[in-house]
Amino acid sequence: MLDLNYRDSRPIYGQIKDGLRKMIVTGALGPDEKLPSVRAMASQLAINPNTIQRAYAELEAEGFIYSVPGKGSFAADRGQAPTGRREELFARLREILAELRYLNVSDEEIIAVVKEGTPQ
Amino acid sequence: MLDLNYRDSRPIYGQIKDGLRKMIVTGALGPDEKLPSVRAMASQLAINPNTIQRAYAELEAEGFIYSVPGKGSFAADRGQAPTGRREELFARLREILAELRYLNVSDEEIIAVVKEGTPQ
DNA sequence: GAACTGTACTATTTAAATTAGTACACTTAT
């Protein structure tokens, strides 16, 4: 389901968060779909359950998943994102755009990438 | 010139790298423009010179600045970016686009942001 | 009731970041 990179300087719980977030926003994990249990994923990745717990807790605080004690953790339905998330994404988008222009990448190339992922 | 956030979990040298990179790619620091000396910036930010040295060394390895012993460090001319940097940026761009779509942001809104930064 | 689930702790260990201190060769300007 996920793969970790121990050479990466990013903390493990961060890599797990990013991986799960990516699966959720791309639809690889649909709304209300069940995630592996804290203990199952810890066992699968050969790391401590507390590390998974931390990743899940933060993903829940950010609105990407929800957890029910005794039942499990599930992918959230879209629209639960905290206010300011759009603005944060736009800010990061502008930074990337600035560097792409610095590297002489044209608007046409960039817009092509935007449209290549368009649904329908 | 830069401001640090000690509440941020990101390391200081990383915040410095990001801040300088942003200034360079946006043109706030023009080609061959001189950066503050390692010791001057360390004093200004009230941190250890080794931390600045690390940030500068990595920025040089990534092609954003160049350093001349005895003279100083300077913003690099564009085009020195390592191969694969474009692809890395496009990958990050796709991740942001996926999440923006998850939040029901339309292509039109995204493309508007792309074009708003177009030079000329 | 057995086996699972999320959650909440404390304590310990491990790894990374940061600081501290010193040193050397080079450049610049007095």
Added chain:
DNA sequence: ATAAGTGTACTAATTTAAATAGTACAGTTC
């Protein structure tokens, strides 16, 4: 030439964050 400033290269110590280890409790599922 001499003083001050520059990048760079080390080692050592300290501080901070991440990750592990262990235990426990209340809920659920069958």
